[in-house]
Amino acid sequence: MHAVVVEELCRSFGSQQALRDVSFSVRRGERFAVLGANGAGKSTLLRIIAGLLRQDSGRVQVAGVDVASEPLEAKRRTGMVAHDPWLYPELTAEENLRFYAGVYGVPMSRVKELLEEVGLARYAHMQVSAFSKGMKQRLSIARALLHEPQVLLLDEPSSGLDASGRAWLRAKLEEFSRRGTAMLIATHHPSEAMSCARGILLEAGRVAASGSPEALLSVAAGEGE
């Protein structure tokens, strides 16, 4: 069974067509790149898969569940790391995760487990407002993994991270892959795309190319010239 199936997805904002007939599928444990320049439709695509935005037409399935007809069930199987960290700066790292764990109905022991896993156990009682960008990103990943989603959506996950932060992220994503978590990574960074097995290149909301990251990057480079 595919972890994510997207079929002929279309979405417009007024007269602007953000996505046109986008189709692809992602296997379990696969890292899948969604490449494209700013405004190509990457974030819109991820937001539709996450159930934050409704498509005009087409179909999206997450772990066998249709996102439009069973949104709550689909959301249970999806985790998202967005541009914004989706954290409350006034709360501590632990309080943030406890809130999300409470809403998801996840045991509170998972909070400590995840703080250890992302290397923030020492900062559990520090307010998030005092966190660096890298620490917020780590906590954001912990937040997205709290309910052990089958699909992880990452929107420009390494933006704002330094070299060590990017290396940490790469290692973590490999680990999640081995555990069977499918990942959709929206990016315009070639290095991030290269860590994926396959992907698509979006241009003005259309799939301009699909296949290996090398092939996508060469198409992108050819069109950029």
Add this chain to the structure above:
Amino acid sequence: MNPKVVLWIARKDLMVELRSRHTLSFMLLFSSLSVVFFARIAGGYVGLAPGIAPGYLWLVFLFTGMLGMGRAFLREKEAGTLDALRAMPVSAAEILAGKALYNFLLLFGVQCVVFPLFLVFMDLPVRGSLSLAFAVLTLSNLSFVVLSSAVSTLVLGARAREVLLPVLLMPLLFPLLVLSVSALNRVLSEGAGVLDIESELRLLFAYTGVSSVIALLTSEAALQE
């Protein structure tokens, strides 16, 4: 509706508010100042015509409420965390109920400070039961909170939302104000008991119930992007 989710959302908002004190301190300051101003300007007239006092009290609540109510959703929208709530397997009704509960607790806190202040500064000749007047005010505030929370979700996407909220809210609150002022007036200045204001109480309950049902039914569409 899952009450645990509602409680987690309200608890989180309270924790954020108690850490930042952005809304509560302004609400308390504004309402206390308003009471003092009204007492200075109209205190003499209240002695002559005690029936006008509940109207003044409601003016304080109305302006204070409008100052703080919209913040619960607006804060999430500004911080990007509204998406985090919507990406979780929770219904819009649960989010709205959580926010309404938080707003109610906030306004109840203001009520606990403002009501005694009002009685003291206005030098109101009280003939009836203060606890009954307090209960009427609490029920009215509950209705006010439900309506204002619901309307604040409707204006979230609007450009001039801070201006739009009071404009949309005022006509909806009119029946509530008439009922509440009438009941408070009869309790405070005529010494009416529960049975004497039964019709006002029944209508207040009905109004709160109908507002809650409409708010919950429209929440999904209101929170949809």
